[in-house]
Amino acid sequence: MCSERKASRTRPPPWRTAARFYQLKSGHALTGVYLKNTDNRPDDHCWWCDPENISGTQHTRDHLFKHCSRWKDQQAELWVRVKEATKRAKRKLRVGDLLADERCSPAGVGLPTEHERLPR
Numbered sequence: 330m331c332s333e334r335k336a337s338r339t340r341p342p343p344w345r346t347a348a349r350f351y352q353l354k355s356g357h358a359l360t361g362v363y364l365k366n367t368d369n370r371p372d373d374h375c376w377w378c379d380p381e382n383i384s385g386t387q388h389t390r391d392h393l394f395k396h397c398s399r400w401k402d403q404q405a406e407l408w409v410r411v412k413e414a415t416k417r418a419k420r421k422l423r424v425g426d427l428l429a430d431e432r433c434s435p436a437g438v439g440l441p442t443e444h445e446r447l448p449r
């Protein structure tokens with residue numbers, strides 16, 4: 330199997346990544362806190378790094394982007410790119426500000442631009 334074909338099987342389509350970005354930006358991502366607030370989950374702890382709810386770690390945007398052990402590799406790559414674009418370190422930037430900053434827009438972090446097809 331060629332590597333390009335293999336990559337297309339493991340990587341989500343661009344529109345799905347864009348959809349997740351806008352869910353995160355609008356505060357409607359399926360985090361533990363959102364699911365609990367919408368009565369779709371009994372608790373809001375992180376199911377990746379605290380599955381037994383021992384530490385009580387809330388599954389929030391901030392947790393996913395900065396602290397969750399499940400996403401350490403992706404966080405490291407993201408924050409390197411953010412620092413290059415904004416000159417601000419992870420500890421100096423709130424996730425809400427990150428998602429609102431044009432330099433960290435979908436195009437800035439490698440997501441589809443407004444000219445590419447998005448889901449309807």
Ligand SMILES: [Zn+2]
Pocket residue numbers: 375376377378379386392396397398399
């Ligand atoms: Zn976690």
